[in-house]
Amino acid sequence: MSGVFITFEGADGSGKTTQLRRAAERLINTDVELVVTREPGGSSAGAEIRALVLETRDQPISPVAELLLIEADRAQHVQETIAPALERGALVLCDRFTDATVAYQGAGRGLDLELIATVNRVATGGLQPDLTLLFDIEVEEAMRRLAARAGSAGEDAPTRFDMERADFHDRVRRGYLAIAAAEPSRVAVIDANRPVDEVGGDVDRLLDEIRCRFGI
Numbered sequence: 001m002s003g004v005f006i007t008f009e010g011a012d013g014s015g016k017t018t019q020l021r022r023a024a025e026r027l028i029n030t031d032v033e034l035v036v037t038r039e040p041g042g043s044s045a046g047a048e049i050r051a052l053v054l055e056t057r058d059q060p061i062s063p064v065a066e067l068l069l070i071e072a073d074r075a076q077h078v079q080e081t082i083a084p085a086l087e088r089g090a091l092v093l094c095d096r097f098t099d100a101t102v103a104y105q106g107a108g109r110g111l112d113l114e115l116i117a118t119v120n121r122v123a124t125g126g127l128q129p130d131l132t133l134l135f136d137i138e139v140e141e142a143m144r145r146l147a148a149r150a151g152s153a154g155e156d157a158p159t160r161f162d163m164e165r166a167d168f169h170d171r172v173r174r175g176y177l178a179i180a181a182a183e184p185s186r187v188a189v190i191d192a193n194r195p196v197d198e199v200g201g202d203v204d205r206l207l208d209e210i211r212c213r214f215g216i
């Protein structure tokens with residue numbers, strides 16, 4: 001595949017989606033085709049699956065059901081959006097991908113990491129990001145931002161994950177950092193406790209580096 005695949009990962013409240021939008025605005029004027037997408041929710045069945053995974057309900061779905069819904073969305077998303085875009089030579093920016101499943105369903109929910117590796121491989125056909133930007137933030141700061149965001153107009157209702165306790169978010173954070181420690185050449189850890197523009201400066205530099213490396 002001739003395109004470049006970049007994923008944005010991090011805790012809820014880490015600012016990764018703001019940074020992805022900012023990066024996309026900067027890249028939209030370049031020659032390369034830009035595809036901006038997200039998980040869960042990037043496939044044609046994505047809106048329904050996203051709602052199933054994120055909405056609070058009286059009878060919560062089980063961790064395994066949650067995992068399989070996310071992977072179903074991912075399988076469809078890779079097949080219909082990400083792989084064709086990469087084959088066309090596009091630059092694909094994806095808000096969350098397989099690392100989120102390792103961090104949330106693995107470290108957060110406690111599901112077996114081998115099982116997660118297997119279903120991730122089945123869903124993606126082995127596709128891996130060329131670069132992952134991990135927005136790392138202190139749990140207290142992330143929770144403070146989420147609480148502030150919850151009251152503001154135009155924001156989505158808090159999801160099942162937003163409403164988890166600090167110890168869940170702490171496990172997710174450690175899960176992400178363990179991935180970064182295991183794969184330092186793919187995963188760049190960005191200190192997301194800092195102001196948006198400072199974080200954005202790091203993002204710009206890393207994206208410029210990888211575009212230069214891949215010549216796009």
Ligand code: TMP
Nearest residue numbers: 012039040070096097100101104105161
């Ligand atoms: P978002 O707010 O970044 O769009 O993500 C929605 C939620 O989905 C987020 O709280 C984490 C969760 N999620 C998982 O638990 N596992 C996954 O594999 C993905 C992609 C998302």
